[in-house]
Amino acid sequence: MSFLKVNNLKVYYPIRGGFFRRVVDHVKAVDDISFELKQGETYGLVGESGCGKTTTGRTIIGLNKSTSGEILFEGKDLTKLSRRDFHHHRQDIQMIFQDPYSSLNPRKRVLDIIAEPLRNFERLSPGEEKRKVEYYIEKVGLNPESIYKYPHEFSGGQRQRIGIARALTLNPKLIIADEPVSALDVSVQAQVLNFMQDIQKEFNLTYLFISHDLGIIQHMCDRIGIMYRGQFVEQGTSKEIYSNPQHIYTKRLISAIPDINPEKRVRQVELRQEINAEYKNSYEKYFNAEGKVYQLKQISDTHSVALP
Amino acid sequence: MSNQPLLELKNLRTSFRINNNYYAAVDDVTLTIKENEVVAIVGESGCGKSALALSIMGLHPQGRTKLEGNVNFNGKNLLSLTTSEMNKIRGKDIGMIFQDPLTALNPLMTCGRQIEESMTYHTNLSSGKKKQKALELLKKVGIPNPERTYKQFPHELSGGMRQRVVIAIAIACEPSLVIADEPTTALDVTIQAQIMDLLKDLQRQMKTGIILITHDLGVVAEMADRVAVMYAGEIVELADVKTLFKNPLHPYTRSLLNSIPSTASEKDRLHVIKGIVPSLQNLPREGCRFKERIDWIDDHNHEEHPILREVEANHYVRCTCYNHFHFPEEIGDSKYVVS
Numbered sequence: 001m002s003f004l005k006v007n008n009l010k011v012y013y014p015i016r017g018g019f020f021r022r023v024v025d026h027v028k029a030v031d032d033i034s035f036e037l038k039q040g041e042t043y044g045l046v047g048e049s050g051c052g053k054t055t056t057g058r059t060i061i062g063l064n065k066s067t068s069g070e071i072l073f074e075g076k077d078l079t080k081l082s083r084r085d086f087h088h089h090r091q092d093i094q095m096i097f098q099d100p101y102s103s104l105n106p107r108k109r110v111l112d113i114i115a116e117p118l119r120n121f122e123r124l125s126p127g128e129e130k131r132k133v134e135y136y137i138e139k140v141g142l143n144p145e146s147i148y149k150y151p152h153e154f155s156g157g158q159r160q161r162i163g164i165a166r167a168l169t170l171n172p173k174l175i176i177a178d179e180p181v182s183a184l185d186v187s188v189q190a191q192v193l194n195f196m197q198d199i200q201k202e203f204n205l206t207y208l209f210i211s212h213d214l215g216i217i218q219h220m221c222d223r224i225g226i227m228y229r230g231q232f233v234e235q236g237t238s239k240e241i242y243s244n245p246q247h248i249y250t251k252r253l254i255s256a257i258p259d260i261n262p263e264k265r266v267r268q269v270e271l272r273q274e275i276n277a278e279y280k281n282s283y284e285k286y287f288n289a290e291g292k293v294y295q296l297k298q299i300s301d302t303h304s305v306a307l308p
Numbered sequence: 309m310s311n312q313p314l315l316e317l318k319n320l321r322t323s324f325r326i327n328n329n330y331y332a333a334v335d336d337v338t339l340t341i342k343e344n345e346v347v348a349i350v351g352e353s354g355c356g357k358s359a360l361a362l363s364i365m366g367l368h369p370q371g372r373t374k375l376e377g378n379v380n381f382n383g384k385n386l387l388s389l390t391t392s393e394m395n396k397i398r399g400k401d402i403g404m405i406f407q408d409p410l411t412a413l414n415p416l417m418t419c420g421r422q423i424e425e426s427m428t429y430h431t432n433l434s435s436g437k438k439k440q441k442a443l444e445l446l447k448k449v450g451i452p453n454p455e456r457t458y459k460q461f462p463h464e465l466s467g468g469m470r471q472r473v474v475i476a477i478a479i480a481c482e483p484s485l486v487i488a489d490e491p492t493t494a495l496d497v498t499i500q501a502q503i504m505d506l507l508k509d510l511q512r513q514m515k516t517g518i519i520l521i522t523h524d525l526g527v528v529a530e531m532a533d534r535v536a537v538m539y540a541g542e543i544v545e546l547a548d549v550k551t552l553f554k555n556p557l558h559p560y561t562r563s564l565l566n567s568i569p570s571t572a573s574e575k576d577r578l579h580v581i582k583g584i585v586p587s588l589q590n591l592p593r594e595g596c597r598f599k600e601r602i603d604w605i606d607d608h609n610h611e612e613h614p615i616l617r618e619v620e621a622n623h624y625v626r627c628t629c630y631n632h633f634h635f636p637e638e639i640g641d642s643k644y645v646v647s
Contacts, residue, residue, distance in 0.1 A: 048496045048497075048498055048499070049466075049467065049496055050466075141584070155353060155354065157353060185352040185353050185523050186352070186523055186524075186525065186564060186567050186568055187352055187563065187564060187567045187580065187581040188352070188584075189567070189569075190567035190568075190569070190578035190579060190580050190581075191580045193569065193578060194577055194578055194580055197576075197577075212496050212497055213497065214497060215526070215568070215569045216569050218569070219569030219578070220569075252498060253497060253498060255501075256497040256498045256500065256501035257497060257526065258500075258501070258504070258524070258526030258527050258529060258530045259526065259529060259530065260525060260526055260529050260553065260565075260568065261529060261553060262529045262530070262532075262549045262550050262553050263550060265529065265530050268530065269505060269508075272501060272505070
């Protein structure tokens with residue numbers, strides 16, 4: 001039994017219009033994707049904005065309703081559970097949100113924000129609660145005195161760390177991290193990433209790491225899935241994706257990463273132009289008539305790519 | 309490349325009033341930007357990068373800010389100008405590209421009108437001419453269907469397209485200097501690559517000087533000619549881009565470079581800079597400001613009054629502590645390794 005298995009997941013949003021505002025079409029945010037997570041690994045979902053990676057994460061945690069497909073978490077299909085049964089799983093799956101400005105309640109103190117999950121699931125005395133909150137706030141690199149402050153008193157990076165502290169309080173098994181560090185400075189980013197790796201070992205956490213930053217994804221993830229318009233383009237281990245990308249879209253993403261070596265700057269621009277040219281010329285090879293990618297095909301045990 | 313400095317900052321100090329005391333967020337910054345040159349300013353948030361940019365543009369709230377020093381641009385000291393004099397320069401001679409394209413654009417105006425706005429203030433073009441020019445600009449920044457975008461509102465566009473419109477506004481009056489404050493931070497990698505290539509192209513065509521403010525060292529490596537690393541309001545290292553990446557000297561620069569998860573390196577742990585950037589009120593005003601964050605280096609290795617010193621041709625470093633700096637990981641000094 002795998003830890004988390006997603007089978008043929010589809011999330012469609014209706015477009016209404018015309019007479020009686022009937023459903024005229026669907027936005028296929030996530031269109032038939034399947035993947036699997038083993039316990040303790042980090043799986044990276046990569047793609048540009050609008051490709052459905054966030055929707056996938058939100059559907060797994062139950063913030064969006066799936067249209068069809070299965071999400072098996074430790075053998076149980078989360079899409080078929082009632083609200084009450086789902087409640088038990090909420091402490092096992094936690095989320096770190098993308099936007100640290102809208103994910104924290106501006107009217108609550110940091111103490112109340114971080115203690116909220118604790119109050120939902122555990123009965124702690126105010127003293128214990130405060131000690132626990134202080135422990136996590138220190139773990140994420142903030143001053144323990146700041147628990148009596150309000151979110152607006154913090155910078156974006158600090159707010160994100162409050163969000164991470166909140167996700168950790170219940171010792172979850174799976175953490176869905178939706179662009180957890182894209183709002184942070186490099187040095188803070190390094191700290192958060194190291195910290196995420198540490199607690200992963202400590203608590204045997206599994207991460208679904210959603211990001212558009214391929215440098216971070218490579219650093220963090222064991223396996224990677226690349227998404228384009230709601231579908232998987234390529235899936236494989238980190239090494240396979242970076243050293244042997246097969247799909248033109250993957251190549252394009254990788255070539256877009258700025259190189260840290262200024263001497264290679266001209267080469268990098270040329271590479272980008274070459275790949276863009278290839279993207280234009282051999283479009284039919286990779287995309288079907290509707291502009292969608294083909295079904296995934298296995299090319300090795302762990303590596304699969306969407307080619308006809 | 310001419311050697312005439314386009315913009316000259318001399319001992320610029322920007323202080324904000326907090327509880328009736330003034331605290332300098334930008335402290336004694338001296339920097340020149342030449343024509344046709346991209347100067348990047350790098351540092352963590354809270355290091356004064358944006359405060360520096362806003363000081364040049366005169367966009368700080370006047371009552372609470374004290375500006376000292378000189379900002380020489382076209383033979384004028386921008387700090388001594390009145391608001392109306394400044395308004396003639398802002399948008400015309402100096403353009404600005406903001407970080408978040410959605411908040412930088414007016415949601416109630418079409419993109420076309422927003423591009424025309426600065427032309428209305430700074431030129432006497434007829435409305436037909438302005439429209440023609442706006443369309444040209446939209447085309448120049450790589451918008452596929454300029455006529456359509458001209459009539460669209462910002463919310464109808466994607467992030468990358470919006471940022472292109474922001475760039476079009478910034479270059480509408482052909483400024484000789486563009487200040488780009490984190491121009492690609494809010495964008496996807498592929499879009500970021502496009503915007504970087506676009507900025508480079510435009511810069512080459514129009515020979516503008518660009519001040520590029522960013523915390524992304526990858527962007528710096530691809531775009532900048534010279535780099536100024538800022539920490540706690542001061543420039544701690546200044547060098548041309550190749551030197552800086554090949555031979556970084558200041559401990560702060562080296563720490564920053566070591567903390568990037570790059571695709572080239574496959575090390576397990578990233579370097580973490582100990583502690584945080586001190587807040588404005590708690591900034592150490594004497595000695596090496598980075599001292600606290602590298603406390604495994606002995607005190608006597610720091611200077612008492614560190615200055616920005618030229619250590620080799622065109623390579624400036626503040627404080628002598630770089631001579632003695634090493635990472636705690638290198639000598640296995642686990643006591644100081646931060647996780």
